[in-house]
Amino acid sequence: MQKHFTHIIEFDNPYINPCIYAMWHSDQFAIYGVKNKENVNFLISTSIDGDIVAAGCESLGFKTVRGSSKSRGAVEASMQMISKLKSGECVAITVDGPRGPYHSVKNGVIKLAQKSGAPIVPMIWYSKDKMFFTFPSWDKMTAPIGNAEIVNLYGEPIYVPENLTNEDYADIKLKLKNSLEALQKKAPDVYREAKKNKLWKKQKS
Numbered sequence: 001m002q003k004h005f006t007h008i009i010e011f012d013n014p015y016i017n018p019c020i021y022a023m024w025h026s027d028q029f030a031i032y033g034v035k036n037k038e039n040v041n042f043l044i045s046t047s048i049d050g051d052i053v054a055a056g057c058e059s060l061g062f063k064t065v066r067g068s069s070k071s072r073g074a075v076e077a078s079m080q081m082i083s084k085l086k087s088g089e090c091v092a093i094t095v096d097g098p099r100g101p102y103h104s105v106k107n108g109v110i111k112l113a114q115k116s117g118a119p120i121v122p123m124i125w126y127s128k129d130k131m132f133f134t135f136p137s138w139d140k141m142t143a144p145i146g147n148a149e150i151v152n153l154y155g156e157p158i159y160v161p162e163n164l165t166n167e168d169y170a171d172i173k174l175k176l177k178n179s180l181e182a183l184q185k186k187a188p189d190v191y192r193e194a195k196k197n198k199l200w201k202k203q204k205s
Helices: 025-033 048-059 071-086 108-116 166-196 199-204
Strands: 006-011 020-023 040-045 063-067 090-094 120-126 132-134 142-144 148-154
Touching (some): 020 025, 020 166, 025 148, 040 048, 048 063, 090 108, 108 120, 108 166, 166 199
Parallel strands (some): 006 148
16 A cells, blocks of 8 residues: 555544554555554564555554464564563554454453553544545455545443453453444545545645
């Protein structure tokens, strides 16, 4: 994704360092809208598709952590991310990736917050621009295929205590899912207001 395709306006990013930016796999490119790119490490799979995403992220100044869903690769990636968070850097993770189920929060992001002490910051992106495309993939991934105007929305930080029961895990996963869904419902109104106020034109001037 080229830089001139990413006209992204942020709303309510708390800019907590460190934090865990948590998004659906469909919204993975939303990370391009975060301003402190040099302080963000994006977890990306070791697949061929992941190679493409990683190259794009690194070209824009992000750091990347590569990991697989297999146990050894997952443990190594988790340890790297915990180390990054404890050193004061942020990480970004897709909570239903890399293979779904669609919009289902997995345990990984909760464990990462639990072991690092960093809060989870839910995030989504949205656009009604005709150049903003939804791909026919399992995750319904969205991305601009041209010069698009986009909004990034962030939810309230979610703090995870160190000691958790199985019931606590379920409650936090539901809280994160509800936050992401609430942001998606809110996004069209935020986008219309940004369009009305010509925020992208002000951003480009």
